[in-house]
Amino acid sequence: MSVPLPPVLVVDDERNMRVSLQSVLVSEGYRVEAVESAEDALKQLEREDYFMVITDARLGGMSGYDFIRQAHQRWPQVPLLMITAYATPKLAVEAINAGALDYLAKPFAPEELLHAVARCAERHRLVQENAVLRAKASETFTLEQIIGESPRMMELRQLIQTVAPTNATVLILGESGTGKELVAGALHSLSSRKRNHYVRINCAAIPENLLESELFGHEKGAFTGALRQKAGRVEEADGGTIFLDEIGDMSRPLQAKLLRFLEDGSFTRVGGNEELRVSVRLIAATNRDIIEAIQQNHFREDLYHRLNVVQFRPPPLRERNNDVLLLADHFLRHFTQSMRKQIPGFTASARQKLMSHHWPGNVRELRNVIERAVILENTQQIQTSSLPDFQLETRLRRGESAVVAPGQSLDEIMENYEREVILNALDQNRYNLTRTSEQLRITRHALRYRMQRLNINTDTDPPDETGSGKEAQRS
Numbered sequence: 001m002s003v004p005l006p007p008v009l010v011v012d013d014e015r016n017m018r019v020s021l022q023s024v025l026v027s028e029g030y031r032v033e034a035v036e037s038a039e040d041a042l043k044q045l046e047r048e049d050y051f052m053v054i055t056d057a058r059l060g061g062m063s064g065y066d067f068i069r070q071a072h073q074r075w076p077q078v079p080l081l082m083i084t085a086y087a088t089p090k091l092a093v094e095a096i097n098a099g100a101l102d103y104l105a106k107p108f109a110p111e112e113l114l115h116a117v118a119r120c121a122e123r124h125r126l127v128q129e130n131a132v133l134r135a136k137a138s139e140t141f142t143l144e145q146i147i148g149e150s151p152r153m154m155e156l157r158q159l160i161q162t163v164a165p166t167n168a169t170v171l172i173l174g175e176s177g178t179g180k181e182l183v184a185g186a187l188h189s190l191s192s193r194k195r196n197h198y199v200r201i202n203c204a205a206i207p208e209n210l211l212e213s214e215l216f217g218h219e220k221g222a223f224t225g226a227l228r229q230k231a232g233r234v235e236e237a238d239g240g241t242i243f244l245d246e247i248g249d250m251s252r253p254l255q256a257k258l259l260r261f262l263e264d265g266s267f268t269r270v271g272g273n274e275e276l277r278v279s280v281r282l283i284a285a286t287n288r289d290i291i292e293a294i295q296q297n298h299f300r301e302d303l304y305h306r307l308n309v310v311q312f313r314p315p316p317l318r319e320r321n322n323d324v325l326l327l328a329d330h331f332l333r334h335f336t337q338s339m340r341k342q343i344p345g346f347t348a349s350a351r352q353k354l355m356s357h358h359w360p361g362n363v364r365e366l367r368n369v370i371e372r373a374v375i376l377e378n379t380q381q382i383q384t385s386s387l388p389d390f391q392l393e394t395r396l397r398r399g400e401s402a403v404v405a406p407g408q409s410l411d412e413i414m415e416n417y418e419r420e421v422i423l424n425a426l427d428q429n430r431y432n433l434t435r436t437s438e439q440l441r442i443t444r445h446a447l448r449y450r451m452q453r454l455n456i457n458t459d460t461d462p463p464d465e466t467g468s469g470k471e472a473q474r475s
C-alpha cells in the first residue's frame, strides 16, 4: 500500500513562470500548488505537507536564499530546488550552502526540471518507507505513555507539549528510573523532526575511546581497527533528534567537542580535516548530580549552560502521591495481559504497602515489583505476601538512608539512624574506637557514651585498640 505523494510547492513572483512550471509538472501527474512570495510559502509549509519546494532565487519580498535558509532549518526533511537566473558557480554554491538540495539555471529544458523533481519524489518515497519500517522496528513514544495525574506530572506533560515543537536543547535531570527516556522520546515524537531519525546513544555504555567516533564518525585509518570510513551517528540524526543518555559520564575532551557541535552543528570525523555540518536537535539526560560533577571538575560548566536551555526534572516517585497506585494498576494490566493471568486488582493492605514504600528505584522499581507480584500471585488479587519485604530491602541498603518504619517517633527514627551510622563507621574501622571516633569527629569518650546509650556492644571492653575486629552486636 503506497501513500499518495503530497504536492509540490512552487514559489515564483512571476505569473508566467508559475503557470509554465505548473503545466509541466501537472502533465507528469504531480499535484502542484503555487504561491508568489517566500512569506506565503512559509505559511503554506506550516499548514500542509509538500514533498518538495521549487523556488526562484529572486523574489519580491524575502529573497529565495533567505527563504531556503529558513525552510531548510524548519523543515529539514523537505528537499528544496532553486532556480537561478545565471549558472554561475558562485550562485550555485550559495544556493547549496543555504540548504538547497539542487539548483537549475535558467533557461532549462522541461526534462531537466522533471528529472530533478523525480529524484526528489523518489527520495520522499524512500524516506517514507524507512519511517514506516523504523516505526515498526522501534518503540514509538507518546504523551499518553507517561502515566500520572499528580500536579507535577501534569506540569511535566504540559511542558513537553510546549517545548517539543521548538528546536531548544533539553537537559533531563532526575533519579534513576523516573522516566527520563520517556520524556526524551515524547519530545522527539511531538516535534516537527518526528519523521526523521531519533538516535539514542548511551554515553556510559560505550567505551570512552570509541564514543567520539560513534558520535562523529571516523576516517579510514584514523585508529587501529578503523578499516573504512564511518559516518557518525550525528549524520544519521540529520534533520532529527539525538538523545545522549548518561551525559554525565562523557569525558572532558569529548565534552569540548560536543560544545562546539552544539554551537553551530559543525564537527569533524576522527582523523579527518573536513568540517561537516548537520541540523540535529540535542536532548541530554543524566541521573548523576550534575552540579556536583561541575564542582569536581568532571563536567564542563559551559557545556552545562549550553545544554540547559530547557530543563526537565521528572520527580521521584515518592513525590507523586497517588500516582504510585495509578502506575501499579497500569503495570498490573500490562503484566497480567502478557502472562495471561486474571488478577484485576490489589488488596487494601497491598495498596497500603505500596503507598508506604520510599521507592528509591522509582518507576522502574515499581514495574519490577509488579511484574514479580504477577508471577507469584495465585489468587484473584495481589496480596501483600506477593510484594517484597521493603523493610528488609531498605535495611540492606545500609548507610544509604535511614530505616523508617511506620509508627515510629522522630526520636526513635533518629536513634536508629545514629545507630546505623555508628555501626557503619565501626565496621569500616574494624571496630577500632580511636579511628572510628576520629572519622566521626567526636572524642573517643563521646563515642563510648553514645554506643552505651544506643546499646551497641562490641565485646571489646576493656578498650581494644589492636583493630582485631570483632562483630558488633545490634540490640
Ligand SMILES: Nc1ncnc2c1ncn2[C@@H]1O[C@H](COP(=O)(O)OP(=O)(O)OP(=O)(O)O)[C@@H](O)[C@H]1O
Pocket: 145, 146, 147, 148, 174, 175, 176, 177, 178, 179, 180, 181, 182, 183, 286, 287, 327, 363, 364, 367
Ligand atoms: N510516568 C511513567 N508512566 C509509565 N511508565 C513509566 C513512567 N516513568 C517511567 N516509566 C517506566 O519505568 C521504566 C524506567 O524509565 P526510564 O528508562 O525512562 O528511566 P530513566 O529515568 O531513564 O532511568 P535511568 O536514569 O536509570 O536511565 C521504563 O520501563 C519506563 O517505561
Ligand SMILES: [Mg+2]
Pocket: 180, 181, 245
Ligand atoms: Mg535512562
